[in-house]
Amino acid sequence: MAAATPHLLASEEARGRAQSGRVRLETAEERVRNLYDAHHRKVFYWALRVGAGDRAFAEDVTHDVFVRLLQHIDRLSDDEEMGAWLHRVTVRLAFTRLSRARWRTQLLDRFGFGFLHHAPEAEARIELSETLTALGELPEKERVVLLLLHVDGWSQSEIARELGLSKGYVSKLVRRGTETLRKKGWEEP
Amino acid sequence: MSSEASPLLKERLKRADEELRAIAPSGDMRRRWEHRIGDRARRRGSPRPVLALLAAPLALATCFLLSPASQTEAITKAKSEANPRKPAPLPSAPVRLAASEDMAFHAWGLRVEALRATHLVGTREGFRLIEGFARFSVTSRPADRPLRIQTQSAVIEVIGTRFVVDSGPSGGFVDLEEGQIALYVDGSQPRRIAPGEIAGWGDRARVWSKAEVEAEAERIVALGRQRGPLAAQRAWMALLRQPIDRHAAEVASFELSRILDEVGEGCEHWDRHEARFPQGRLRDLALNRNQACREGNSSMGSE
Numbered sequence: 144m145a146a147a148t149p150h151l152l153a154s155e156e157a158r159g160r161a162q163s164g165r166v167r168l169e170t171a172e173e174r175v176r177n178l179y180d181a182h183h184r185k186v187f188y189w190a191l192r193v194g195a196g197d198r199a200f201a202e203d204v205t206h207d208v209f210v211r212l213l214q215h216i217d218r219l220s221d222d223e224e225m226g227a228w229l230h231r232v233t234v235r236l237a238f239t240r241l242s243r244a245r246w247r248t249q250l251l252d253r254f255g256f257g258f259l260h261h262a263p264e265a266e267a268r269i270e271l272s273e274t275l276t277a278l279g280e281l282p283e284k285e286r287v288v289l290l291l292l293h294v295d296g297w298s299q300s301e302i303a304r305e306l307g308l309s310k311g312y313v314s315k316l317v318r319r320g321t322e323t324l325r326k327k328g329w330e331e332p
Numbered sequence: 333m334s335s336e337a338s339p340l341l342k343e344r345l346k347r348a349d350e351e352l353r354a355i356a357p358s359g360d361m362r363r364r365w366e367h368r369i370g371d372r373a374r375r376r377g378s379p380r381p382v383l384a385l386l387a388a389p390l391a392l393a394t395c396f397l398l399s400p401a402s403q404t405e406a407i408t409k410a411k412s413e414a415n416p417r418k419p420a421p422l423p424s425a426p427v428r429l430a431a432s433e434d435m436a437f438h439a440w441g442l443r444v445e446a447l448r449a450t451h452l453v454g455t456r457e458g459f460r461l462i463e464g465f466a467r468f469s470v471t472s473r474p475a476d477r478p479l480r481i482q483t484q485s486a487v488i489e490v491i492g493t494r495f496v497v498d499s500g501p502s503g504g505f506v507d508l509e510e511g512q513i514a515l516y517v518d519g520s521q522p523r524r525i526a527p528g529e530i531a532g533w534g535d536r537a538r539v540w541s542k543a544e545v546e547a548e549a550e551r552i553v554a555l556g557r558q559r560g561p562l563a564a565q566r567a568w569m570a571l572l573r574q575p576i577d578r579h580a581a582e583v584a585s586f587e588l589s590r591i592l593d594e595v596g597e598g599c600e601h602w603d604r605h606e607a608r609f610p611q612g613r614l615r616d617l618a619l620n621r622n623q624a625c626r627e628g629n630s631s632m633g634s635e
Contacts (some may be wrong), residue, residue, distance in 0.1 A: 171367070175369075179362070181360070181364065183357070183362070184357070187350065187357045188353055188355075189506075191352045191355055192349070192352055196351070196352055196355060196358065198355060198358065201355075201357070201362075202357055202358065205357070205361065205365070205392075206361075206364065206365050208370055209369075210369060213369060239499060242630065248551060259498075272348075272351055274344060274347055274348045274351065275348050275351050275352065277348075278345075278348045279589050289337075289345060290345060290349055293342045293345045293346070294345055294346050294349045321336075321337050321341070324337075324341055324344075324345075325341070329340070329341045329344050330337075330340050330341050331340075332339045332340060
């Protein structure tokens with residue numbers, strides 16, 4: 144029969160004390176609200192990367208992510224997993240939202256309703272620097288992959304796993320993105 | 333051409349990223365999000381209830397009209413949780429309680445006190461005890477709503493009561509302190525348990541007789557003399573996991589605390605002992621020793 148060791152007993156007790164000895168149950172809604180307070184800036188920033196500084200777009204994605212979290216909160220028990228989940232969902236939702244917007248624009252253009260997509264996001268877009276504008280001209284996947292690789296220091300395999308892409312495709316995105324930035328003179332002092 | 337980025341390019345990427353990081357969301361982002369998930373709970377405490385009553389249906393209707401189907405589900409969920417007429421559902425997210433932690437769920441008149449690390453999850457009718465050892469106290473259960481505690485292979489139906497459950501992967505037991513419960517093991521017919529009765533299931537189905545417990549206690553004492561306190565400590569712990577008479581369990585727990593005192597780890601266990609046997613026969617002794625332990629009187633541990 145398995146018996147708890149004294150070490151285990153002591154660690155359980157320490158954890159109990161660390162949590163002040165009393166806990167109150169949170170509803171899913173309360174938990175999501177607390178997680179929103181803790182993580183919304185990060186989620187917003189990740190969405191900004193995909194949206195190349197488009198604040199309205201990033202806010203919409205942030206809302207989507209936390210609505211999605213409310214639906215999945217039951218399955219996410221471990222707070223350590225939360226950061227990874229939020230990043231994955233943010234980037235994927237942002238990609239989906241962009242591609243849907245692009246598709247809608249093409250459709251409206253094709254049927255002569257191009258004037259309808261005076262995107263309010265474009266009006267709400269804040270003034271961006273030259274550097275950020277140049278970065279924004281990259282396709283979103285190339286942009287995100289380059290930032291994850293060179294700013295966050297992820298490996299290409301990690302990026303592929305996180306974004307649900309093949310390693311070969313990530314490598315291609317890196318090559319294309321680097322090439323585009325090089326042509327824009329980003330390697331010239 | 334090489335795909336390897338030069339340091340200058342990397343530096344520019346970092347600068348661009350810093351610019352992105354510096355962009356702040358608008359001040360009303362949170363408010364709009366609250367609006368979107370149909371947060372009525374917050375409005376319930378509003379000092380302007382009339383305004384809130386008018387605004388809430390409008391906000392919800394807007395959310396329903398503007399939201400895609402996938403979001404409607406979330407909104408409905410948030411609404412039902414915030415409805416003050418219905419009891420709040422028990423938490424569907426797994427809850428891990430460390431030893432000595434407790435939680436109250438007032439709408440169900442239920443209090444759960446972990447006597448050992450306990451892992452449970454709310455269900456439609458109560459809790460599923462994944463693993464652990466906890467006391468469930470039910471004070472004011474509505475008559476029309478059953479409350480059931482599920483374990484791996486048994487279901488305990490609460491009929492107004494206080495009891496402790498020890499459940500592991502292959503079995504467990506329930507010790508009824510007050511009131512009445514019905515026990516269903518592997519979908520069997522319900523068995524009514526009377527106060528003071530202990531019932532087990534799985535590999536702990538058989539309740540130990542008094543003679544068996546005494547024989548085991550003697551064996552553990554002898555083991556302690558021969559092989560030292562650690563061996564005795566493990567044996568007491570193993571005995572405590574068995575469905576044994578409450579007084580025998582109290583004695584075993586008391587002995588275990590004494591041994592842990594000797595290795596300087598008794599204080600934690602005295603707390604646990606007090607929580608497990610609040611009305612025990614050795615209560616005063618345990619209180620004194622716990623007090624002494626807290627005050628750092630190490631001489632008490634060597635008695």
